[in-house]
Amino acid sequence: MSGRAKKAAAPKRKANGYKMPAPIPLGEVLVDTIGKKKWRIGPSIGVGGFGEIYSACDHESSPKKGGGYPYVIKIEPHENGPLFVEVHFYIRNSNKADIEKYMKDKKLTTFGMPLYFGHGSHVFKGEKYRYLVLERYGQNIWSLFLQNGRLFPPHTVFLLGLQMLDVLEYVHTRGYVHADIKGGNILLGLKKGTEHQAYLVDFGLATRINDKEFKPDPKCAHNGTIEYTSRDAHLGVATMRGDLEILGYNMLQWLTGQLPWEKNLQQPKTVQEMKEAFMRNVRKEITKLSSSVPEALIKYFEYINTLKPKDRIDYTKCKQMLETYLKSQGVSRSSKLEFTTKKKRGSKTVNGDQNDSGTEKNKEKVLKKNSIKQNGEAKVTKRGRKARTVMTDENSENEEPSTTDNVSPRKRGRKPQTIYLEVNSEDEASIGKEQSIRKVPVRAKKRKSTEPSVLVKVKKTKMAPKATPPVKKNHANISTQTSVDRPRRNPRQVSFDSPVSAVIGDESKSDKSTKEKSANSSPDVFEDSLIVEDKKVKPKRKLLSQQEVTVRG
Incomplete structure (x- = not known):
């Protein structure tokens, strides 16, 4: 090792030819010489097409972890052009007073136009950078689109369309077109009350409306994001009707998950031809793509076809098309944006095939x-x-x-x-x-007779019970009841644990003859199942006296 210090790596250039800025360290302070304000750089949020985006805060404030950076700063090398265009667009069209006046005139509670907070130049390691300070927003629509399986609920698509039409109307009345509307440039609000408001950002390709004759410009042909570029932009001319067409392509993709020309994005000329064929017969082409696209979007595209390149847009008519569909779904403009598609559970047959709800x-x-x-x-x-x-x-x-x-x-x-x-x-x-139904073996059905039914009485004969084996001598037999019908409860209690099932009665009233009968009383209960034999029983010994005697040994 020679011990020499390594030179700082020169900023890399992207494939589009623009130079990318070197990483700016955390805590770097940027000075706005015009607004007389200082900004402190926070963690990097991401890299755009022309530069890098950082979170930021006021230099005097001490941000906490997470939500302590209410602003974003876009930085790119001074020689790049897009941020220069964007800075001047925001300076002219995005000041707070103008936006508040427009919201009041249109009776809007929220509005998707970003606010401008400052800009300036900054030198870092000998390289001069241009920067722009804007309000910080949340997640972009493209990332939500991918997270939800490339599909949005239809009412959410139309709500986003309405919000973007509000912004485009404002931008067009200010004499500009956006020319690069896409999910990656639409962000959700972070402040309380703006979580369901979408903001259109990235005006790096914003162009002044040309009132001259419509004339293709090969130098600017195919500008924008190729899958959404309008037919006019493919010819090199940015128009107001082109902005509406770009928004329509986004809505179609959010509804169906794809666009017909997505497999040919490497051939701009082919994409251009496919878009022209699509717009010549919108209804037929959309039906090929999906049969579930609402009629309102088809009418929206058909209205665009009626416009000439320099025509003014009837924004009220466009919004009414989208609002009509929302009303049919019971959704208002102030409804929340829901990005998760609720799948209907279809009934399943035995084979497991899904069926319609019926x-x-x-x-x-x-x-x-x-x-x-x-x-x-x-x-x-x-x-x-x-x-x-x-x-x-x-x-x-x-x-x-x-x-x-x-x-x-x-x-x-x-x-x-x-x-x-x-x-x-x-x-x-x-x-x-x-229904796809699994077949099961057929059971033969009984044949019904045509003869009239006759009621026949059948007499059942009772079977004689089996006899219980005879009682063995010196053996305690446990008798078992064998009668078909259980006899009703008799006031006489019958014990089945004696050899002959003797009847226990009141001994005080019984005499000798009664005792003799009691030994033979079993047959009236088990007359058909027992063999009774006489047996002499020695009488119990009686005490001569009840007096107790104690014997001492």
């Missing part, structure tokens, strides 16, 4: 029960349980089951069975076309 109540009922149609029968299945069997009439194929069908078989105390519903041939054809 236009008829009968179809909805069949789909809710996940019915399986098969040769005039519909087997209704339920997840996690089985249904019970009920044969219904021919005209009841779409009736709702009773409330007991929704109860678990275990709770009903019955075995789970299967429901079979009959489906008419007409309904079978209409339902079968809209």
Whole structure:
């Protein structure tokens, strides 16, 4: 190592030929000599097409982590041109007094035109830079578009279109066209109350309206972002109708996720020809792209086709087209911007194919029960349980089951069975076309007889119960009741744990003859199942005296 200090790397140039600035360190102070104000550089936010963008704050304030930088500063080398154009546009058209007056005239509570706060020049490491100070905004629409699967809800697209038409009307009345409208140049507000207001930024390609004869300029041909560039801009002329056309292409992309010429962006001439073909037959081309594009956007494009290059725009008519659609959806201009598309859950058949939600109540009922149609029968299945069997009439194929069908078989105390519903041939054809249904084996139906029914009484004979084996000697037999019908409760209590099931009665009233009968009283209960045999039982010994005697050893 020679120990020599390395020279600072020269600013790199981008593919578009513009020189990029060297990184500015955190805390660098920029002095606005005209406004007599100092700005302190914060963390870098991103790199644009012509320079770098930093967060910033007043030099006197001490920012906290996160939200302590209320401004942004765009910096680019002094020799670049776009920021020079943008600075002078903001100086003329973006002061606070003019914007507030316009909002009051148009009765707007929020407005998507950025405010200008300052500009100047700054020298860093021998390189001279130009900078512009603006209000800081939030996330851009393009990043939200990618985050949400390249699709926005239709009402959000039309709300964004209305907000951008407000800004374009202001810019056009000031004698300029933007010429580079796109999602990356549309930012959401950060301040309270502006979270659902979109701001159009980056006026680096802003051009004064040319009142002279419309004449193509090959030097400026295809200016802008190629996928959105208007037909006039492809010829090198920026026009007011071109701004409306660029906005329309953005709205179409937000609605459908793509533009017809996105695969040919490397050939500007091809893109130009495809746009001209598209605008010649807007309705047909949009229908090819998607059948769900609202009619309001088609009419918007058709209105652009009626304009000549130098015609003034009827902004009220354009806004009414978009507002008509929003009213049909129950959305007002003050509604919130929602960028997540709410997917409708379609009903699924047994095969798992998605189905439409259904236009008829009968179809909805069949789909809710996940019915399986098969040769005039519909087997209704339920997840996690089985249904019970009920044969219904021919005209009841779409009736709702009773409330007991929704109860678990275990709770009903019955075995789970299967429901079979009959489906008419007409309904079978209409339902079968809209549902992909898995076939199941057919159960043969019983043939109905045409003979009149006759009531026949059948007499059932009771089977004789099997006899209980005889009681073994010196063995305690436990008798079992074998009668078909359970006898009613008898006032006499019968014990089944004695050898012969003796009847226990009131001994005080019984005599010797009664005791003899009690031993043989079992046969009147089990007359057909027991064999009774006499058995002598020794009487219990009686105490001669109740006197207790204590013996001492």
